[in-house]
Amino acid sequence: MSFHVPSSAAIAIDRPAMPGPVVVSVSHAGRIYPPEILAAARVDRSTLERLEDSWCDLIAAKAVEAGATRVQALWARAVADCNRGEGQMAPTEVVPSLRPRFSAPGRKERAGLGVVPTRLADCGSLWKRPIDGPQLDWRLDTLHRPFHRALAAELAVAQRLFGRAILIDLHSMPPIPRGQPGHGAGIVIGDRFGGTADEALIKSIIDEAEGLGVPVSRNQPYAGGHIVRTHGKPMDAIQAVQIEIDRSLYLHPDRTPDPERVAALRDWFSGLVETAGRICPAGDVLPLAAE
Template sequence: MAESCTATPFRRLGPATPDCPVLISVPHAGRAYSESLLKFARIPLARLETLEDRLVDRLVWRAIEGGAAAVVAEAPRAEIDLNRDERELDPGMIVPRPDPAHILDSPRMRGGLGLVPARMAGAGAIWRDRIPAPEITRRIESIHRPYHRALTEELAGLKHRFGLAILLDCHSMPPRQGRDQAEIVLGDRHGTSIAPELVAAAENAAREAGFSVARNAPYAGGHITVLHGRPRESVHALQLEIDRSLYLGPDLRSPGPGFDRVAKLIASIVRALEGQALAPADGLAAE
């Protein structure tokens, strides 16, 4: 496989010195598909794009205008999934086959959606051939690790300034059918990645904005939430999943009539997290 050429794996948006302790992460909205990646795919670009959290990067502008910073992926999820552990690889898609000791087995990996997506429902295998191990290494070292290093550094800076830091990891989910299906899902790894008062503040903000909300079902948070959420160290992480039909049109590709309403929702959640975190009586921020 020819080397892909994602020059910049992510963008940092927002003020150089953020005005609030919330950092936004958008890991699945990257659209910088290299020519070599597209040639190696056995399915068309339009099908690869369905792996994206379509246009979520454009939903965070109101929160950024409000003083938050954001780290936004440029590399597409088809190239490498930033919300997976770097060991979460399907060994059958790599040549030479890696040592099993270096593989992290998971239901997501077995389902074809590991560090590098291998298969898609209704499309089968994504790639024409197995991927050379050096190419996997290149993607990890030039895209995956820099993204997580940027999150770590930004969160450390926020903690230094505010006494705590909060990561809001923004995603979108396929439209959910049924009146009992929540429009918004908050994932806190079942209470382990963020203080409960902060999750409650985010949930209240979403409900007050008129959205139905669930926690941890069916999405409890992925690798980003696990890796960066350390409440005992005053670094919190919350995954936000948004039903795509709320902000996209019927084609699920272009902005729909609810686009700005969802942008306002994200900004409201950021404000709620900030307000809860910095409220003197709550004692979340360090003395």
Template sequence: MSAWRPLSTDELPTPPLETFGGPAFEVLRAAPAGAPAPTALVFASPHSGGVYPADMVAAVRLPIETLRASEDAFVDRIIGAAPSLGASVVRARFARAYVDLNREPWELDPAMFDGDLPDYAHGRSARVAAGLGTIPRIAGEGRPIYGRKLSFGEAKARVELAHRPYHDALDRQLAAARAAHGAAILIDWHSMPAAAARGQRSRSGGACDIVLGDRFGAACSPKLTALVERELEGLGYNVTRNAPYAGGYTTEHYGRPAKRTHALQIEINRALYMDETTREPSEGLARLTRDAETLTRALAEMDLGALR
């Protein structure tokens, strides 16, 4: 198996955003361009990016360090070995506060914008009401991010130049997996604040380490969820399902078991691997990275026929 590498620009389905000297996302694959996908696995990391473009920085009222608390820090490092194990990885480079790739493309809060939004914008979802739409309104314990109203043109630019091509790339990797293996397994990787995990209890009664979100069984075969749960519990983690996170837009949108695409969201308690105050990694990061490799191997060896 050849070493993974980022796809070149001409291999991507839509142009990447180049405002900061690089693409808005990266696709990492074990196989060279044009070769069949080595496994059915596609990993996504939509919230691990840390790039804050200048146009956003000029408009925000909060320190960037406050905004960084919403990042899924180090998640892309935790799954860093996945391409060498046969999984395609699509990882974001823009920060979640700039554009949230785990939302519908036009899930926008009308209160944030100067003027009316187009009819196709979705302004009444629970996520928008919470201030966490495609362009988040709040951060840092509910504080407004922006010091002024945005124009719809600003939101449209972020969606068309970052959100759309990211999902084009993700859809392309899933299609390649289905073509090569008859099915695709999408794992959407995230992290959660320790405070969000604190109120949840695993089957063993321990505090929650990892949450598996399968949209209450709608997004993937129950055998996939059970395998991931079994592997993680065998590695010593306390696992819960669908609470407090059942899976976001990515899981809901792509999870179509009847159409041979199974999607599962994995949320990792940040306290396992980092200091949430200093944002420095702890010794737990190395353990999680090793355990993510173990889980990836188990998924790569899964009998896809059992998912049907």
């Protein structure tokens, strides 16, 4: 199969009229499936859609109004997973010539959830053939690398303008199964166990999350993936936090959005962005302009 770069953009960057130090990333809510992807799949589109953080981009819809720059993947996660590193993939999922590049897969990669998602538990392989070099390069060059270049650039601008930058990486999750760490939590805040953000910022975000009246977990079972690990650099005044929201808080059982509950979460997230933007590295809170 021949892969090329279509003219449509794989990512969107939305900047506020009055910029602030917060950058919001939405990497798994893309709903555009390039024809090359659908042709390469051995499953139907509805199966590929199960990889999505369904409609969580709606929660970030007012983030720009709240002063954040939003970097969003428009192409689907089935193309490439921007929350995995380029080396995160199981060797068995690629052609033999590529296997030396993926020599130490973790649990998620072995399950088929690497930088290119390759399988789901109840349907087997997603693709007609193992991933080869041209497929991998196309997926990385058209989505994964542009997404990370955009994030890095926007964070650098915020750090230069404000002396600090805050990345909020927004995701959604299925309900956490009984017996798993974090079971019952509606929101999971991930900071790589203190490695990507300071306590003042994390406490502020947890306080905002608890204001929704749902249980909140920190780092269990999601401590933060490749995005916060790569871009969070607290020593350079760039902090990064991953937020996972239980989909049952805003979706109907058929995975369609519930407008009323989406609106509530959208307003909540907008307020969280405003609050995070006022937290300085030392833990001080800047006053609002009207105060």
